[in-house]
Amino acid sequence: MSGDRLTHMDEEKRARMVDVSAKDETVRTARAEAVVHVGEKVAALLRETGGVAKGNVLETARLAGIQAAKKTAELVPMCHPLLLDHVDVRGSLDGEEVRLSCTVRCTGRTGVEMEAMTGVSVASLTVYDMCKSAGKGIVIESVRLLEKTGGKSGTWKRENEKR
Amino acid sequence: MSGDRLTHMDEEKRARMVDVSAKDETVRTARAEAVVHVGEKVAALLRETGGVAKGNVLETARLAGIQAAKKTAELVPMCHPLLLDHVDVRGSLDGEEVRLSCTVRCTGRTGVEMEAMTGVSVASLTVYDMCKSAGKGIVIESVRLLEKTGGKSGTWKRENEKR
Amino acid sequence: MSGDRLTHMDEEKRARMVDVSAKDETVRTARAEAVVHVGEKVAALLRETGGVAKGNVLETARLAGIQAAKKTAELVPMCHPLLLDHVDVRGSLDGEEVRLSCTVRCTGRTGVEMEAMTGVSVASLTVYDMCKSAGKGIVIESVRLLEKTGGKSGTWKRENEKR
């Protein structure tokens, strides 16, 4: 059972790329979320300057996340190239936090968890970049998978989705 | 004073790339950290299988982080290309957590905070990827800048460095 | 009917990547053309120096265009990664103009119009780059789709193909 071992390490404990050639091509989805704690001051600036109302910080983060999801196999060494059918990144300002999520869909031989995690991570980095002039103390918290579907292991859902 | 506004947004509230041509070329450094909460089971597997003793999960994460730091301007839309003089990523297993840090040094016209943040984020994603077969619930927590030096704004240190 | 709206914008007017998971995998082709107006002097130099006879400006442009077509999803944010089966770029000097075309073929869930447009654009930029020492006034004109086949919307042909 794969749940009890690290399939990304071979018998000699070296990192390896899992061979997916025998896996079925099925529709697979994944959804990940991150929370960027921007603090009171940056949150106020985002509201005042229209950064969120006009959507530019979030819109830039969304595009960066979508582009990054497509680059996952270039960034994470053991990931397989995949033909993503859909990537969506959404963001909202909630109190002192920017909450970002990334949903990925693919028809392929392996799951898209890493694509969702990468998309939401780079979207978070972009929020950090665009807000850091007003607060270097911003922290990216709780980058985590919320749900995946498809493949042999089927559906997985995080029990307590809300952080 | 830059600390009170979002320099990455122009007068019409659009995202923009800051013009750094008038800035001095100085030595700049940045150090960022992230904590990957892998949980008890994965931590045990990492210890048992030698994944940490032999260093392969951490070694793969280190290399992925170094490579990603060099790609920052490709990932984060408003970042400038920079000639990095040095990138180091370090990792250790501490209880149920993998703690990763990334240090970047550059001689250039703008800081390397984003390079350090990107390096540590992709190193964290790689730990997640290599351990996810044994636990999808892994969470990347507290991706944050610890320190920066150089440039007009000089040295900045996070007050309470330990998460 | 998709012809009456911008499918690349969602209900909240944000840019989005269309979900193609429900589309059929069919053979799709596209052909695009561009005209680079190089002017009399550069055209003469291209003829005299063998730049065209020996094919080097055009050969370099052809290769750059083929490589760029493979990078379309990296360049155009809402494009899907695709497994291109074939890319061809052709060029000829016609009076004061270099005429370039790019044909792309793919078996996939979405069309290759953007790949053909990107290939011919970057081929044109390469002609510009290689000739600009002799004339900065060069203009890339009429980058346009000539024909597409495959997919639900079927065949489309530009009515007056010759510019």
Added chain:
Amino acid sequence: MSGDRLTHMDEEKRARMVDVSAKDETVRTARAEAVVHVGEKVAALLRETGGVAKGNVLETARLAGIQAAKKTAELVPMCHPLLLDHVDVRGSLDGEEVRLSCTVRCTGRTGVEMEAMTGVSVASLTVYDMCKSAGKGIVIESVRLLEKTGGKSGTWKRENEKR
């Protein structure tokens, strides 16, 4: 005098990368423009759906253009890698046309004309991509350099800037 020959071809008529090691490091700028003829119907949709008012088609194009300018040396074979200090892409809807411009600034040994041309080309491709569902007949016209400054050849301005 470089104006009379193709410096991108060597004595054997092969494409070559110019050796810039003896050139001075100076501030260099370039500005390029393109016009995307979207037609009446798409122009109306852009106005109605807020695509332009809210800025999403143009904002996506702006970001794609900025990112592409940073990738110029990867796309155009004989271009040198450069540390861009600033890239800006601007766009506006003017009747049936989207007018895009790209300004690039750099401190380096060679000019940034190709970066400005590449930025505005990929921004144009992005407008095409996001509008093509409503009109495949869209044409990218007049991709051209408007002005350059810096370097040995100094300032160059297109005589009749308005297309």
Added chain:
Amino acid sequence: MSGDRLTHMDEEKRARMVDVSAKDETVRTARAEAVVHVGEKVAALLRETGGVAKGNVLETARLAGIQAAKKTAELVPMCHPLLLDHVDVRGSLDGEEVRLSCTVRCTGRTGVEMEAMTGVSVASLTVYDMCKSAGKGIVIESVRLLEKTGGKSGTWKRENEKR
């Protein structure tokens, strides 16, 4: 019969990308090898410093090779993008030589010989890079295909596999 001509050149002797749209999607594998002659001194250092025992030179080379195999279509102009199912790079120190091999598996319309050759080449370059401080005279020798399977031309094996 393709064995008697260069299918990568068209009727006008220009380089071309072969059209694979009519080929079957089958499982294809390839295995390539290279030998890096590091010399006595570097071989001793690799043994003494644990560079091989701990695996770090080889581990870094392995990861670089895996990542490079995924980038083949970006590096070799006429290669097609492919969805690699598996890439493995292995290395060992044998006397004064580091012997590296790369195995690639894919379900697709064209073979993976170039992916195996690219993976083993970049792994070799990485060994060179990590050892060159102790000996610039290192030579990468005998980069060659050992075996391929799948596709219309079926299985091919090098007759004398051992160099």
Added chain:
Amino acid sequence: MSGDRLTHMDEEKRARMVDVSAKDETVRTARAEAVVHVGEKVAALLRETGGVAKGNVLETARLAGIQAAKKTAELVPMCHPLLLDHVDVRGSLDGEEVRLSCTVRCTGRTGVEMEAMTGVSVASLTVYDMCKSAGKGIVIESVRLLEKTGGKSGTWKRENEKR
């Protein structure tokens, strides 16, 4: 003295990126060579079909090598990004061998040996790719540095340059 140890491994035997921030920015050059043994049949085809006379196999290889040299830091994990001032790749058919060389020049804080080695390796892979339909047995031999200049270690020349 760096000649006696592997500077790419740190005190804990992990791979590391050397810190070059204290090094001087000087002009540095490197030249590398490779020999592709194509065999009698392919050599004849290259001569007959004009593949070499017209230069297309070699021209494609040259461009691929130039492009790859610019990507070195992306391919070889511990390499630093560098602003290459010049890259040249040359090739010739000599009996049954294609001989390729790559010369790189840079003003920077670290040498360009790896850029020259990477350029000539990818040029060789491209020759292999374009000729493999007529002979899978082609071998890339003797990828090696011939000369380097600049930096603290100064000039180094291979004693017996001719293989």
